Amino acid sequence: MNVAAVPVQAHVTVALCGRPNSGKTSLLMHLTGANLRPVNFPGTSVERTESAVMVGSVELRCVDLPGVLSLQAVSRDEKVALDYLQQGNPDLLCAVLDASKLSVELHLLQQLRRLGRPVVVALTKQDVALAQGMPVDAGALRKALGLPLVEVNARTGSGIEELRALLAQGAPAVPVVPPAASLDPQRIAANVQDTRVQRRTFTDRIDRLLLHPVLGPVLLCAVILLVFQTVFTLAEPFVGLVEQGQEALGSLASGLVPEGFAQSFLVDGLINGLGSVLVFVPQIALLIALVTLLESTGYMARAVFLLDRLLRKVGLTGRSFVPLTSSFACAIPGILAARIIDDERDRLATIAVAPLMPCSARLPVYVVLIGAFFPPAQAPFVLLAMYLLGIAVAAGVALLLRRTVLKGGRSMLAMELPVYQRPSLKVTLVQSWMAVRGFLASAGTVIFIATVVVWALAYWPRPAAIHEKYETERSALTASDTEGRQRLDDQEQAAYLEQSFLAGIGKTVQPVFAPCGFDWRITVGILAAFPARELIVPTLGTLHSLGRVDASDFGVNSMSTGDREEGLRGALRRSRDAEGRPTMNSLVALALMAFFALCSQCASTLAVMKRETHSWRWPAFAFAYMTLLAWLVATAIYQVGSLLGFGLEA
Amino acid sequence: MTRCDVPCLACARTGQRVRVLAVDGDDPLSRRLLDQGLWPGTEVEVLTRAPFGDPILFRLRGYRLALRRDEALRVRTVPAEPVA
Numbered sequence: 001m002n003v004a005a006v007p008v009q010a011h012v013t014v015a016l017c018g019r020p021n022s023g024k025t026s027l028l029m030h031l032t033g034a035n036l037r038p039v040n041f042p043g044t045s046v047e048r049t050e051s052a053v054m055v056g057s058v059e060l061r062c063v064d065l066p067g068v069l070s071l072q073a074v075s076r077d078e079k080v081a082l083d084y085l086q087q088g089n090p091d092l093l094c095a096v097l098d099a100s101k102l103s104v105e106l107h108l109l110q111q112l113r114r115l116g117r118p119v120v121v122a123l124t125k126q127d128v129a130l131a132q133g134m135p136v137d138a139g140a141l142r143k144a145l146g147l148p149l150v151e152v153n154a155r156t157g158s159g160i161e162e163l164r165a166l167l168a169q170g171a172p173a174v175p176v177v178p179p180a181a182s183l184d185p186q187r188i189a190a191n192v193q194d195t196r197v198q199r200r201t202f203t204d205r206i207d208r209l210l211l212h213p214v215l216g217p218v219l220l221c222a223v224i225l226l227v228f229q230t231v232f233t234l235a236e237p238f239v240g241l242v243e244q245g246q247e248a249l250g251s252l253a254s255g256l257v258p259e260g261f262a263q264s265f266l267v268d269g270l271i272n273g274l275g276s277v278l279v280f281v282p283q284i285a286l287l288i289a290l291v292t293l294l295e296s297t298g299y300m301a302r303a304v305f306l307l308d309r310l311l312r313k314v315g316l317t318g319r320s321f322v323p324l325t326s327s328f329a330c331a332i333p334g335i336l337a338a339r340i341i342d343d344e345r346d347r348l349a350t351i352a353v354a355p356l357m358p359c360s361a362r363l364p365v366y367v368v369l370i371g372a373f374f375p376p377a378q379a380p381f382v383l384l385a386m387y388l389l390g391i392a393v394a395a396g397v398a399l400l401l402r403r404t405v406l407k408g409g410r411s412m413l414a415m416e417l418p419v420y421q422r423p424s425l426k427v428t429l430v431q432s433w434m435a436v437r438g439f440l441a442s443a444g445t446v447i448f449i450a451t452v453v454v455w456a457l458a459y460w461p462r463p464a465a466i467h468e469k470y471e472t473e474r475s476a477l478t479a480s481d482t483e484g485r486q487r488l489d490d491q492e493q494a495a496y497l498e499q500s501f502l503a504g505i506g507k508t509v510q511p512v513f514a515p516c517g518f519d520w521r522i523t524v525g526i527l528a529a530f531p532a533r534e535l536i537v538p539t540l541g542t543l544h545s546l547g548r549v550d551a552s553d554f555g556v557n558s559m560s561t562g563d564r565e566e567g568l569r570g571a572l573r574r575s576r577d578a579e580g581r582p583t584m585n586s587l588v589a590l591a592l593m594a595f596f597a598l599c600s601q602c603a604s605t606l607a608v609m610k611r612e613t614h615s616w617r618w619p620a621f622a623f624a625y626m627t628l629l630a631w632l633v634a635t636a637i638y639q640v641g642s643l644l645g646f647g648l649e650a
Numbered sequence: 651m652t653r654c655d656v657p658c659l660a661c662a663r664t665g666q667r668v669r670v671l672a673v674d675g676d677d678p679l680s681r682r683l684l685d686q687g688l689w690p691g692t693e694v695e696v697l698t699r700a701p702f703g704d705p706i707l708f709r710l711r712g713y714r715l716a717l718r719r720d721e722a723l724r725v726r727t728v729p730a731e732p733v734a
């Protein structure tokens with residue numbers, strides 16, 4: 001490292017380090033033009049991201065590390081940063097210092113310098129310091145530190161060119177090291193920054209409202225509701241697009257490939273599998289985008305502040321708010337986001353209950369069942385009840401865990417509330433895209449494979465006898481009776497399904513679910529849903545001889561509109577057993593929804609849990625407790641309801 | 651407000667300015683409090699409290715720090731001179 005003149009290297013790797021909220025990520029995007037490459041599976045802002053840019057003939061590789069408060073790592077994200085700094089071998093460190101918090105920032109710089117690598121300082125947020133009435137004298141600071149220093153503004157981009165050029169030069173020649181005494185952060189800060197004046201700023205004015213003892217919580221509820229409402233409304237047209245695409249592709253395939261095994265595999269297996277995955281992307285992308293947007297304004301820290309006490313009462317922590325909210329889209333990004341929680345026991349508790357948050361995969365189930373069995377006026381309340389069920393059980397489980405298996409721990413808050421800033425659209429889009437990518441890679445694969453496996457179990461065996469029987473009936477129809485032909489086709493499909501392997505498994509298992517009021521078809525649906533919840537809807541559709549289910553039934557609004565006697569809803573209402581008795585009513589629907597609210601039916605979530613907790617114990621535990629709880633609650637609902645007279649007719 | 655044996659950040663009134671005397675203890679929490687800038691001599695202003703009084707928001711060294719009540723109890727303080 002100690003050379004007088006350093007030749008220009010072909011590659012320079014720079015690690016951007018600094019405290020949280022110092023603007024590292026924005027700086028990275030400006031330096032390299034936002035062609036970010038996630039190094040590992042991304043959570044929120046706690047992963048290491050790398051990006052590179054060519055500066056002349058030098059490839060400048062920048063590594064954005066999570067924010068650290070000191071080199072004594074307390075939280076996981078701080079450990080990630082530290083591990084890289086100590087073992088990752090960057091050529092340079094770029095210390096990103098926030099001018100408005102100079103004295104605290106210098107404290108970290110001191111520790112960074114002890115790592116023994118060359119340091120270049122990027123001084124950010126001078127505009128914030130100015131607004132507060134305490135600008136930093138950059139020149140004086142440069143002299144006092146004895147380090148190369150560039151003042152940058154991540155919003156306007158000023159200073160970026162200079163910084164980029166400086167970094168591309170690689171390790172600078174050894175600087176003159178000032179005597180140790182003058183490296184005292186407090187003295188240096190006092191010399192370069194006049195902190196006597198502290199003006200009230202925009203952030204203070206907004207916080208008077210958002211952190212108001214009464215208005216604060218009220219506005220928080222409003223924001224949360226607004227976020228979910230937006231997600232549901234905006235996602236619908238995209239969901240419709242996916243379904244239309246699936247149908248178009250399906251028709252194309254049906255036209256090209258003659259009827260039989262190949263066509264069914266292509267349409268009901270592959271294309272259906274693809275559609276089942278893509279249909280969730282709009283909701284996931286939108287919710288993650290909104291959460292990231294809120295986070296980049298600084299509001300999430302306020303939410304954590306307001307909710308910390310409440311969340312602690314149920315065994316979690318204020319920081320659990322972000323992972324749990326993300327879990328409303330999908331538990332996978334939620335579980336990854338739990339990395340921001342510093343105390344390991346808080347983090348594990350959050351991970352253990354994240355799958356209980358009502359995720360987007362449960363919504364189609366609720367929509368179809370509520371739409372079929374509950375009047376439109378009751379629909380929103382039943383939906384709300386299902387949501388509250390998941391949340392209430394999550395609170396109970398977290399509390400229990402923290403009192404037993406996860407007792408103790410060093411949960412800390414000690415958190416900065418950053419200044420409010422304009423949300424970064426770029427960061428929002430990038431984070432959202434990374435979450436979707438992660439979902440497609442892990443959950444997508446599982447859902448896809450599971451759909452194909454379920455298809456296979458439902459397709460075989462295919463006895464010729466059934467085909468012959470329906471051929472006979474078809475030949476009895478007139479040539480123009482297309483409706484009759486369609487009806488027979490659907491019945492034939494149902495007949496195949498009724499004696500398929502899947503149905504065989506369902507009928508064998510059904511006694512387990514009898515106390516819940518579920519018949520064999522519902523049991524089959526539940527089994528098919530184990531790899532991925534949403535599979536129950538197309539499975540039920542096929543079982544009730546509907547051919548392919550018209551999935552425009554999936555929009556939230558369709559719960560209270562449309563004809564209940566049509567499509568899957570109608571079929572469920574008319575569902576009868578071998579003796580002609582109805583097999584479903586609103587009580588059974590309620591029990592089934594409660595089952596789905598609580599049951600662990602997502603293989604990909606379990607896989608991510610295993611990765612994040614480094615053992616199969618937690619996913620195994622989650623699977624066991626959730627499934628058992630789901631069965632108990634569903635049984636309780638059905639049995640109590642039956643006693644009250646709402647059960648199925650005997 | 652809250653009664654403590656010695657004046658600390660937890661019992662400082664909203665709007666009050668105090669000066670840090672010391673941080674009690676030698677554990678991850680005390681180290682974290684120091685990392686956040688609560689060194690002896692630091693001037694701290696109490697900004698606001700969350701519903702039910704916990705956590706508490708402070709301003710110090712140019713930024714806003716939220717501490718739980720049991721964290722604030724660790725930081726012993728003396729009243730600061732009034733700002734001219």
